[in-house]
Amino acid sequence: MANDTLIKNETRVSPAAHLYQEMADASVPGALSLSEVAFSTKVSVRCAPGSAGFDAVATATGVGLPQKVGEVRGEVDTVAVLWLGPDEFLVAAPEDAQLAAKLDQTLGENPGQVVDLSANRSVLELTGAKAPLVLRKSCPADLHPRAFAVNHAITTSLANIPVLLWRTGEESWRIMPRASFTEHTVRWLIDAMIEFRTETI
Amino acid sequence: MMLIDCPHCGPRNENEFGYGGEAHVAYPENPAELTDKEWSRYLFYRGNKKGVFAERWVHSGGCRKWFNALRDTVSYEFLAVYGAGEAQPEIQQLQGGTR
Numbered sequence: 001m002a003n004d005t006l007i008k009n010e011t012r013v014s015p016a017a018h019l020y021q022e023m024a025d026a027s028v029p030g031a032l033s034l035s036e037v038a039f040s041t042k043v044s045v046r047c048a049p050g051s052a053g054f055d056a057v058a059t060a061t062g063v064g065l066p067q068k069v070g071e072v073r074g075e076v077d078t079v080a081v082l083w084l085g086p087d088e089f090l091v092a093a094p095e096d097a098q099l100a101a102k103l104d105q106t107l108g109e110n111p112g113q114v115v116d117l118s119a120n121r122s123v124l125e126l127t128g129a130k131a132p133l134v135l136r137k138s139c140p141a142d143l144h145p146r147a148f149a150v151n152h153a154i155t156t157s158l159a160n161i162p163v164l165l166w167r168t169g170e171e172s173w174r175i176m177p178r179a180s181f182t183e184h185t186v187r188w189l190i191d192a193m194i195e196f197r198t199e200t201i
Numbered sequence: 202m203m204l205i206d207c208p209h210c211g212p213r214n215e216n217e218f219g220y221g222g223e224a225h226v227a228y229p230e231n232p233a234e235l236t237d238k239e240w241s242r243y244l245f246y247r248g249n250k251k252g253v254f255a256e257r258w259v260h261s262g263g264c265r266k267w268f269n270a271l272r273d274t275v276s277y278e279f280l281a282v283y284g285a286g287e288a289q290p291e292i293q294q295l296q297g298g299t300r
């Protein structure tokens with residue numbers, strides 16, 4: 001695999017870098033915080049459950065591969081695998097330039113594919129007790145804890161664009177729009193957060 | 202907003218789905234041997250039924266998988282969903298289904 005496609009220098013810019021200050025200003029101490037998780041690694045894996053390739057990649061991730069909608073294997077801080085479809089998964093990890101090559105090697109000649117999609121989506125982190133209220137303004141998914149437990153992730157929409165929504169903790173959510181939708185998503189979130197700056201009457 | 206029960210993801214809003222026309226329209230074994238009339242029948246002629254209709258749907262805003270559904274074209278009610286390539290299920294009760 002071509003690891004050299006990863007640009008390793010100080011000039012690289014993450015999709016929401018220019019919105020850093022605006023996100024910080026929009027945050028509400030004790031209630032809401034919005035930030036970007038820049039330059040994390042995301043690897044797309046496609047292989048059919050029950051196949052040799054599936055078993056091989058499941059072993060190689062160290063946490064297996066999820067088998068049903070919403071399921072996430074692993075943890076946000078180390079390596080996690082999100083379910084995108086019956087034979088499509090997204091391996092998310094902190095920056096790791098070797099991950100895609102490692103999984104691709106594991107898949108070998110088996111039917112399927114491993115593609116480094118790190119630059120495909122930006123990762124936004126919304127935390128705080130009010131986060132579900134912000135998301136609910138335009139996300140049609142059921143975000144009630146009964147339906148959306150910690151470490152649950154689905155493909156859904158937010159502000160009318162497709163996103164991956166991942167509840168990484170009791171009060172923390174990761175929103176992953178395609179990179180070109182980053183500005184739209186951030187500005188929509190900032191707008192949705194405004195009302196929580198004032199005291200509830 | 203109508204809910205459609207994706208076989209992989211469960212109930213989701215209808216705007217996550219795309220419509221793929223009538224189900225169980227087999228691709229001709231040997232298209233080159235068909236007359237123009239037969240080919241046009243395959244390409245353009247569909248049942249357009251009033252009532253229970255077998256259709257293809259794709260969950261483009263979710264798992265991106267194709268599946269089949271039985272839908273009542275009068276009431277819009279989805280009576281069953283089943284996998285692509287599976288046989289059409291028998292529907293016992295035509296009214297008051299799941300929703």
Ligand SMILES: [Zn+2]
Binds near residue numbers: 210264
């Ligand atoms: Zn689906």
